Amino acid sequence: MLTMADIGFDDAAALLHRHGLTLLRVADGEPIPGSYWGEREAGIIGTSVYARGDTPVHSLLHEAGHLIVLPPERRAAVHTDATDSIEEENAVCVLQALLADALPGVGLARVLADMDAWGYTFRLGSAAAYVEHDADDAWAWLQAHGLIDGQRALLFPTGA
Incomplete structure (x- = not known):
């Protein structure tokens, strides 16, 4: 990893x-x-x-x-566990893969493979299969919350 x-x-x-x-x-x-x-x-x-x-x-x-x-x-209220729902957890799994492409030397494919090696489990057997074929709800959640656009590209905030 x-x-x-x-x-x-x-x-x-x-x-x-x-x-x-x-x-x-x-x-x-x-x-x-x-x-x-x-x-x-x-x-x-x-x-x-x-x-x-x-x-x-x-x-x-x-x-x-x-x-x-x-x-x-x-x-500000988060300490250790931030998940409110299964939908949010699913969205975070997709988001972490998208964020990987923003890090030099990392990339989506590497993070998805590392997720599998760590022990994430998905219905279709791998993180890549989940993101590509079984995560429509997660993609929709990310878009509804303004984190990705209609082309599934990350929308970074302009200010910190």
């Missing part, structure tokens, strides 16, 4: 900043604040995403996605 140490923190920090989020690096071996899964998985508290060098990139993008889909006024 591709980790933050593999890609560095600068591009990921810039990507999160475009969405009004802050990436905070946690020292190697230290517990990650706000981590739902523990160990090396990314954490979220308020508008901050926490990660170590051994944090998988897909984990960082997934947790950031949870904050990105929330209206700014709801982000």
Whole structure:
């Protein structure tokens, strides 16, 4: 799995900043604040995403996605678990794959493969099959919430 140490923190920090989020690096071996899964998985508290060098990139993008889909006024109350619904969780799975294309050296295909390696499970057997053939509800959710356009392209906010 591709980790933050593999890609560095600068591009990921810039990507999160475009969405009004802050990436905070946690020292190697230290517990990650706000981590739902523990160990090396990314954490979220308020508008901050926490990660170590051994944090998988897909984990960082997934947790950031949870904050990105929330209206700014709801982000402040988030600590560790941000999901309100299955629909939102599905949308975040698609969003994390789309965000991967905005990171040099990462890309959608790599994150989808890493999601499978981590243990995400989908009806059609893989994250790629889900995103391509079984995620119409997630795509519609992202579009209804102004995060993608009709062509399924990300719409980045103009200000942080």
